[in-house]
Amino acid sequence: MRMSQLAQEAGLPTATVKYYLREGLLHEGRLTSPTQAHYDETHVERLRLIRALVGPAGQSIASTRRILAAIADPPSELDLLGIAHDAVTPRYPAELPTDRARQVVEGLGWNSAHCAPSTLGALQEALDGLEAGGFELSDETLERYASAMMVVAADEIAEIPTDSAEAAARFVILGTVLVEPLLLALRRLAQQTASAQRFSGSRQSG
Amino acid sequence: MRMSQLAQEAGLPTATVKYYLREGLLHEGRLTSPTQAHYDETHVERLRLIRALVGPAGQSIASTRRILAAIADPPSELDLLGIAHDAVTPRYPAELPTDRARQVVEGLGWNSAHCAPSTLGALQEALDGLEAGGFELSDETLERYASAMMVVAADEIAEIPTDSAEAAARFVILGTVLVEPLLLALRRLAQQTASAQRFSGSRQSG
Numbered sequence: 001m002r003m004s005q006l007a008q009e010a011g012l013p014t015a016t017v018k019y020y021l022r023e024g025l026l027h028e029g030r031l032t033s034p035t036q037a038h039y040d041e042t043h044v045e046r047l048r049l050i051r052a053l054v055g056p057a058g059q060s061i062a063s064t065r066r067i068l069a070a071i072a073d074p075p076s077e078l079d080l081l082g083i084a085h086d087a088v089t090p091r092y093p094a095e096l097p098t099d100r101a102r103q104v105v106e107g108l109g110w111n112s113a114h115c116a117p118s119t120l121g122a123l124q125e126a127l128d129g130l131e132a133g134g135f136e137l138s139d140e141t142l143e144r145y146a147s148a149m150m151v152v153a154a155d156e157i158a159e160i161p162t163d164s165a166e167a168a169a170r171f172v173i174l175g176t177v178l179v180e181p182l183l184l185a186l187r188r189l190a191q192q193t194a195s196a197q198r199f200s201g202s203r204q205s206g
Numbered sequence: 207m208r209m210s211q212l213a214q215e216a217g218l219p220t221a222t223v224k225y226y227l228r229e230g231l232l233h234e235g236r237l238t239s240p241t242q243a244h245y246d247e248t249h250v251e252r253l254r255l256i257r258a259l260v261g262p263a264g265q266s267i268a269s270t271r272r273i274l275a276a277i278a279d280p281p282s283e284l285d286l287l288g289i290a291h292d293a294v295t296p297r298y299p300a301e302l303p304t305d306r307a308r309q310v311v312e313g314l315g316w317n318s319a320h321c322a323p324s325t326l327g328a329l330q331e332a333l334d335g336l337e338a339g340g341f342e343l344s345d346e347t348l349e350r351y352a353s354a355m356m357v358v359a360a361d362e363i364a365e366i367p368t369d370s371a372e373a374a375a376r377f378v379i380l381g382t383v384l385v386e387p388l389l390l391a392l393r394r395l396a397q398q399t400a401s402a403q404r405f406s407g408s409r410q411s412g
Contacts, residue, residue, distance in 0.1 A: 048338040056335035081401050085394045105395060114402035119394045126388035129262035132254040135380045137388075144361060145385075146392050148354045153396035155350060157404050174341045176394070179351075182332035182343075183393070184386055186352050188291045188325045189311060190359035191382075195287050196320035198363050 003029075006039040010047035017047065023061055025050050025068060049174075057177040067173055074169035082116050084176040098124045107139070108146045152183075209235075212245040216253035223253065229267055231256050231274060255380075263383040273379050280375035288322050290382040304330045313345070314352045358389075 006029075007014040020026040026046055029037030046068075053059045053067060067084075074080060101124035102112045112120065130137055156175060161167040212235075213220040226232040232252055235243030252274075259265045259273060273290075280286060307330035308318040318326065336343055362381060367373040 045340065049340070052335035052338035056331040081394075081398055085398070110395060110399040111402065115395050115398050119391060119398065122387065123391035123395060125262040126384070126391050129258040129387065130380075130384050132258040133380045133384050134251065134255070134376075135384055137385075141361070145358060145389060146396065148358050149389065149392040150396040150400070152351060152354045153393055154400045155347070157397055157400040160401075160404075170340075174336075174339045176397075178332070178336045178339050178341055179343075180390055180393075181328065181335065183351060183355065183389070185325060185329035185332050187355040187359055187386075187389070188287075188382070189316060189321050189329060190352065190356040191363055192287055192291070192321050192325065193316040194356070194360045194363035195366075196317065198366075 001039050003037070003039065006043055006047070009044045010051070012047060012051065020047070020050055023065070025061070025064055052174075052178060056181045058181075059177060067177065071166065071169045071173055074165040080169055080172040081176075084173040085116050086118050096121045096124060100124060100127055104142065108143065207245050209243070209245065212249055212253070215250045216257070218253060218257065226253070226256055229271070231267070231270055258380075258384060262387050264387075265383060273383065277372065277375045277379055280371040286375055286378045287382075290379040291322050292324050302327045302330060306330060306333055310348065314349065 001009070003017065004014060007017045010017065017026065021028065026043060029039040029043065032038045049068075050064060053064045054061070059067065066086075070080070070084075098117070098120040101120045104123065104127065105112045105115055105120070127137075156179075160171055207215070209223065210220060213223045216223065223232065227234065232249060235245040235249065238244045255274075256270060259270045260267070265273065272292075276286070276290075304323070304326040307326045310329065310333065311318045311321055311326070362385075366377055
């Protein structure tokens with residue numbers, strides 16, 4: 001198909017498709033003449049993935065490029081998680097002290113030596129944010145959050161496919177960046193549901 | 207204290223403090239002369255809260271203003287959740303079709319009539335993103351995520367203080383925007399921990 005049809009199939013303006021081509025996020029089409037290229041289903045699929053990453057998952061162009069590169073040329077399983085997690089937490093400087101984060105992780109019975117520095121940085125920043133906001137979190141609440149997340153994570157890791165490195169990369173990376181917005185939406189909907197039960201009144205409908 | 211000391215106490219450049227004053231996020235100090243104002247602990251605390259909101263919680267200035275206004279002048283409990291959730295999901299147009307999101311919510315045994323349209327929009331976008339990325343999520347997995355989030359949410363709602371409207375607003379709003387980064391960091395750390403157990407090898411340290 002031609003560029004205009006590709007754009008239509010992917011539900012994007014032609015200018016956006018050209019931008020992704022220039023940025024190297026989308027692979028070149030097959031040249032059918034010096035000024036015309038032919039695109040196929042792989043281009044449509046790739047554009048859908050790019051849309052998902054820069055849209056709901058809120059990834060930058062640079063981060064999307066890293067993610068796509070990691071899927072195309074996957075490292076080992078352990079490093080995959082590191083790349084997926086670095087993609088979603090790229091902004092923690094190595095010099096950020098993470099003593100409290102390490103302490104929390106060890107307190108949960110997890111081994112902080114298995115944790116990526118950038119993720120420990122993210123935890124530290126979240127804990128600092130709660131403290132700055134005057135939001136006290138008891139150890140009990142923290143453990144409740146952690147065990148809910150471990151229930152989810154243990155199944156996710158058990159399901160990583162091992163038949164091909166590309167399948168594993170796709171699963172881990174997209175499972176990180178695309179599932180995070182889902183989890184947050186579900187938490188908010190669960191809160192709204194629980195709230196309607198506790199403060200039952202005007203909005204109750206049956 | 208004077209502006210320069212306030213900035214130092216809050217760990218912010220003076221220019222940033224002046225910016226928050228101009229934007230109306232920080233309340234004015236008490237004028238001690240036509241050109242000089244006096245600031246107190248309430249200003250320091252407010253600045254710490256603003257830092258947490260625009261930093262780890264990733265809120266925009268406009269969203270931070272809405273959040274601070276809702277804390278200062280709190281609506282009823284049910285509306286509080288709506289405001290907190292709208293603050294973190296401000297970008298879903300009302301015309302976005304949310305049929306699939308409603309179907310998922312009802313499938314979980316929750317009542318979609320109790321759910322905020324913006325949150326249903328966020329769920330819909332997350333589901334669309336997963337589909338666009340070719341990431342299939344079984345009903346079983348979706349239920350597992352939802353029940354983990356309900357375990358967390360039910361306790362959170364049960365803990366909303368009812369002694370003062372301001373305390374309730376603070377708890378609900380900050381519990382939404384400041385706890386989300388914590389949950390995501392804990393999920394990633396749980397994945398890294400579970401991954402080290404499944405693919406035990408080079409990084410095992412004891």
